[in-house]
Amino acid sequence: MKQLTTYLPEEVYSTMTTLSGQDESVNAYVRAAVEAENRRRLFAGMDDAISAAVGSEAEAAWHSANAAVIETRGDAA
Structure with missing residues (x-):
């Protein structure tokens, strides 16, 4: 998982390490x-339509992950 830190915002990496093994x-x-x-x-930096579609997918996936964290931990991540 350490290799991913180059590509992840700190809050995502922090959440991943907090949830490790859960x-x-x-x-x-x-x-x-x-x-x-x-x-x-x-x-990023490609055609605006492609960037928007991929960005929407990333945002939706992050909201799903955050909802799962909230449900599991019982609080906001």
């Missing part, structure tokens, strides 16, 4: 958010 469904949501964010960064 409920697998939460980890799956977090992984999906990380993958979507990495795709967003990969496509």
Whole structure:
């Protein structure tokens, strides 16, 4: 997981390390958010329509991950 820190905002990496070893469904949501964010960064600077679509996917995935964290921990992440 340490290799991912280059590509992740600090709050995402922090959430991932906090959740390490917890409920697998939460980890799956977090992984999906990380993958979507990495795709967003990969496509940044390309065609605006592609960037917007990939950015929307990253945002939706992060909201799903955050909701899973809230449900598991019982508080805001």
